[in-house]
Amino acid sequence: MDRIAIVGLDCRFPGAPDAGAYWNLLMRSGDGISPVPEQRWDAADFHSPTPAEGRANTTEGGFIDDPDAFDNEFFTVSPREAAAMDPQQRLLLQCAWRAVEDAGIAPMQLAGTSTGVYVGIMGNEWAQLHLTDYDRVSAQVGSGNGYCMTANRVSYHLDLKGPSLAVDTACSSSLVAVHMAGNALLSGECDYAIAAGVNVALTPALSIFYTQAGLSAPDGRCKPYSGQADGIGRGEGVGAVVLRRLEDALADKQQVYAVIRGTAVNQDGRSNGITAPNRWSQQEVIGAAYRRAGVEPAQVDFTEGHGTGTVLGDMMEVSALGHHHAGRAGRPMALGSVKGNFGHTEGAAGIAGLIKVALSLHHRTVPASRFAAKENERLDLRGKGLRLLKAPLRLPRGTSVAGLSSFGMGGTNAHAVLESAPPSAARPAAQGDERPRGIGSALFTLTAPTAQALRRNLHAQADALGARRAPVGPVGWTSHRVKSGHRHRFAVSAPDTATLVQRLRAAAADPALFDALTGEAGTAPHTAFLFTGQGSQYPRMTAGLHQDSPLYRHFLDEADAALLPHTGRSVRDLVLSGDESVHLTRWAQPALFAVGYALGRTLQELGVQPCLLLGHSVGEYAAACLAGVFPLDAAARLIAARGALMQQLPDGGGMLAVLAGRDELAERLANEPEVSVAVVNGPRATVLSGDATALGRLAEEFDRDRVPTRMLRVSHAFHSHLMDPMLDDFAEVAREAGGGVPQLPLYSTLYGRLLDGEAMDADYWVAHIRRPVLFADAFTALGEAGPSHTVEVGPSPVLSSLTRKLPLPSAGTRPAATAPVRGPDSGGQDLADTVAELYRHGLDPRWDTLYPAGDQVPYRLGPYAFNDEHRYWTAGPARRPGAPPTAAVAEEPARAAHGGPDAEVLVLERPAPADPVTETALTAIGQVGGYEVGELGPLLRLYEDLGFDSVMVMELKKRLEERLPVLEALTVQDLLPRLATVGDLVEFLREYCAPASDSTQERTA
Structure with a gap:
């Protein structure tokens, strides 16, 4: 198998809101387990310490914070549609965007490309809650659910044209998605691929199932390979990686976290139960992955195991690994599982493990495994050539190799072999391109859809850059490539990163400075x-x-x-x-x-x-x-x-600047033929030139008449x-x-x-x-x-x-004035400030020309900070068996903080509904999109700003007809050209309805 590079990643797991926090959690052996949030279900109603039908034996698990937060305006999703979307779709959208940025690419640059999207997903609980409430099934509820839509949402909103599919092989789903994405890259089906996994626990169903199957840990914690292991603890989260063929990534000098050398997938077939693991299939899939990767078992430094913490599961997995590694008693292979930190994330388990392995290879350190202190002696790890890490393992210099297992409950197994990234290849110079580059000062740019989003991301970038040492040149060069494409623009120059961080914080805190350093994209400056x-x-x-x-x-x-x-x-x-x-x-x-x-x-x-x-x-x-x-x-x-x-001309001449107009000087100059007007700089700014003696006489006259003058040094x-x-x-x-x-x-x-x-x-x-x-x-x-x-x-x-x-x-x-050189002390920063302005x-400058070749290297900037003020969640709690159904999504969805920091997208000039037609139009738009009438300004675009699509347009027409019957004769084709903005639609409806209104008034009279 040719090699696949992991060039970008992002994730959210319990106790770890981003990739940096995830690594910190792993390195400190953190525990992401907590009580079931009230937002999910009332755990007490479904809890029993002893196995009982319809009950779970635990009230704990791994839960991410704020799964209901979604920056719908960033993705131009209407509030009504956002409320109907499975939160797994929402989480994936934001995670995929940040992963692409982490790959050193502005996500908008992938629009129209053959980039593939492969999503591993196992849970569909949102659909269970919403699609069974038949009275409230709408177009938005329909498109807001379904496995396929998790991948399709990403492809749609990023405008990606490659393969887009969801993969459900239970617990191995997301690693199988990675396997499929890699094969698509190698076959040439796509040049980039986003592979992801997601899991959000909305009901206690699986907790009850695990309990009834004898698989659930009472304390909600997985304890992989430990003598304390007593079952599965549920976890949730989302992760995404951006994949590319290694040779392409190196040719473009992209940063690489790790390299996937080979993957394999197989099935248990008929074993001792459809949910029971099969040791023989597991050892075969591991061997197949080794063969495809071209590695010997002895080369593998560590493996991220499936590690559910069930007695049978751990035993089968260790036996399968031992088949390949039993001869390594002198140098046993390290083994661990991230499930010990925050539980079994089910459809996202494979991607959680992949990101852990990639970060371990990147940092050249393998984190210790929780619960490793009391390993299960019955597993005979040492005899199988394995060991649990009780402390972090520092990887030796050179190439390191790692394995990753993910086994599905229904029998689909996956294994991947990864290695550390190779040294960065030199950027190939264009033939004959030896142009000089560099202006001596870095320029940092940032864009966002709104001014408030821009300010929020200034804070985020300042925090990220302030937390680590960063070279200002690569930071600036990367910012133009990655943080670009949105309407609101920010730019500032800085000689070093510490100064840059100070300026970012100052701009975010000072409205006047923020306004001075921001602008809006549009036509190029004249x-x-x-x-x-x-x-x-x-x-x-x-x-x-x-x-x-x-x-x-x-x-x-x-x-x-x-x-x-x-x-x-x-x-x-x-x-x-x-x-x-x-x-x-x-x-x-x-x-x-x-x-x-x-x-x-x-x-x-x-x-x-x-x-x-x-x-x-x-x-x-x-x-x-x-x-x-x-x-x-x-x-x-x-x-x-x-x-x-x-x-060479003789001396004897001079020049005199006079604070007077040219016409004012005509009479005086008539008497001084040796002097004439040399320069007219303004209505009252003239320079005279000629014989020095004559200029002296004029200067005395001007002085007597109190006209300011100045003899120039020429x-x-x-x-x-x-x-x-x-x-x-x-x-x-x-x-x-x-x-x-x-x-x-x-x-x-x-x-x-x-x-x-x-x-x-x-x-x-x-x-x-x-x-x-x-x-x-x-x-x-x-x-x-x-x-x-x-x-x-x-x-x-x-x-x-x-x-x-x-x-x-x-x-x-008056045109704005700028100057690349402002005096004797000017250097590269003044030139950078001119470009920034x-x-x-x-x-759109030629960014590469601003930086010398040594600065044109990628730097991983902090991820985009999404607005978390808007909240969308199910209206009713999880139902007990036999309980009547509850409404899950109201017709007018409640949003905890709509109109928060990014509300300027919606709040523009607000028209007062002065007539029935205007009121009807605004009400209908609000109902279809889930907006308040007061939010709907005339300049808002229905498609670009309010998130309308063809289905919503059909519903809009229907709602308009219900209140304005005269519109029944209006076709969708007639309506479509008038949907550019809210104001355009209102004006069109006024004109269309005017004859009917006039005839009604005549009949009344």
Whole structure:
């Protein structure tokens, strides 16, 4: 048999609400046995210390907490349907979801795949309680019961298209389900398989049966292989594993708990009773599993036995194992059974044992067995090459092998052979793919269907990460892969896990911070890149990002290499060294271009594609390069020539910032021909340029008139007539460099508008030097295009400050501003924060590019925390024999806490039933789905939000017709297109019923 990897798992067992708690229970030899909860049945009514017909000899067993809790809104199940569903279906849905997440997969990614679902199940007590109450059998009760529906529910709600079946071989059901799932994987029938088992004890029936058959332990506890063994104790729980072919799991670098090497299933045939175990069949199924796994008995380090704790069952099992292991007296095989911790979980027993074995191999420790201190001497364990573990067994280094038995009461036996996971295989590199990756800071993301669910899961993730040491890179990388796909998004950056945990807790506790760090998925953000111009440079600009981010380093190196032939010196080295000469025009302009280009390309590589572009003066060169106006080499040559030629101009010029509008300055400038407008940054933000002496005279005038001014620290009078001497030389270079039409919408600060099919050629770039920078006009025009975000691409957010002072666009919404570099101290975290901001508002980044290869390894995050406020349970207690039947599910099911933390899915704008048609529609929807009328807002979608399906639509039509007879002529085909939302249906019914209402009023008049 080829090998099958267990890549994910989840479980709930008595005293263990999740897999971590399960392992802790095993390691401390915990006891999950407790009195029968009042919710199940009144144990006193069915108890007798001595065997008596219709009575059980115990009032104890292994029971899970809160089996009635179900997050129906998460799975879009209406309250009425949830109340009718077997709790085993509900438990499996949540368990399967968490197991898939544990496998490092966002469950939504499996939608539409051939993933198989195999569920072991033995009990059907919910159906016994509900399907015999004929007056209350409904469509929901029908689909809420039945073995097949336990598997089919998982396939339906996760949209899985592979085999989906329930397996009932009594106590061996879930291990047989694993056997079938493995065979389906090996045959190619599916690529993933979810194998599970579930058992919930709703009635005392089996307890009574075990008592009458002489199989029940009076204290409700299984004591496997112990001298105290006196029968079975019932247990319940749910477990699921995600299986995959080992070679596929290793190729995708998935984490593997353990490997299934071989499984076998057989039957007792005709033995000394249909419920009696058959030693010979058991030893044969164990031998068959060994052969298929290719192992010798001596290689098996330990076996998780069936271990019911009955005298006959233990004797037969030990004898079957002894047939294979009797020669190991010097190195006996360890034997135990989890049934000693919380009882016999019947249909879930096999999966309980499988998860125990997988965790033991994963942790390389086998837990001690409860009740091992007083082993049953009549079993002669030592003589059969076996021993009970009285203390945990540390497995030796290397490959460890384990066995697992599960025997059905009707004679179907199963055995599996597992081994420890192999060392992780290296991720195969794509041919020729040597792209740099990493931005120097981890980004953690989380999604949930509602804001309240998101807050709840922030707490859960903080608790899980805070409980163990975790590398922040793999944690962040895994979060994008696993915790994705829901409407509400959270994102935060962190340099280490301790900081991440603090930020998760802070966001969960502070509503304002939570709102700032969350958003909703939808259309991708409409992003505008703003490229900063000259004056924003400073020594060591972006040095922190260069140190943190290999991705940014790559693109800065690329720009530097393109500039070097034209500058004669590395611009990159000049900037990073802290050289003050970066302020000289000959270096400032190519340096700003290099930074702008590198930042822009870094953002693009991360998946942040600009929808709109705008560059302030010299910033327009990097914008044009990213827009495809010219290649990098041509842009580098042009910007280097620009800076060098300007640097050669004589001194004597200056620039003056004036807090006044362009029109206000016209009269003053008429008297100063040596000064002109150089930059228009806003309605009252203008920069003048020209002769320094003339600027000084103007500054004195402005000071007398109390007009604020500021003399800029520049080497030359840019955008003035003093640039004229260098224009001819520059034009020659510009003609050689060329320049085409932007391939992306680019807003020109030369024209103050969008370039409409116009080439940015030599004439454009010459005029660009001489004429004013119309930034305010260009940005106002850009604002009319409706960007959702501006991203300032430069060494500091200068333009973001300017844009806040500009008038709002006609749409009335100012775009959110973000910047990947926010000043001299910026590093990878500011870049991560920019990606986080855009992700929260719909961007789907290229996550792999954010992380170096060493961080792109899976990490098992804490499981999804479901809402446990909604409770659904049977209305009546278990019935005594001969007692009249009781109503199990009311027409309007009671929910203990509907409208709890996740009620925002239901509570939106609530329409007041202002007319009979509206009231009828809302009442009918509420009756069909089990909702209160006040919960039904007009924007709620019947299918996606309220869980309606075709059966519920038929019932809805029937209920509407009962109160509005005019609808009898309406066909389902007429109704279906109008069921998008509650509001759509109400409006349609109003229109449809209006003629009848009008004629009625006329007859009355």
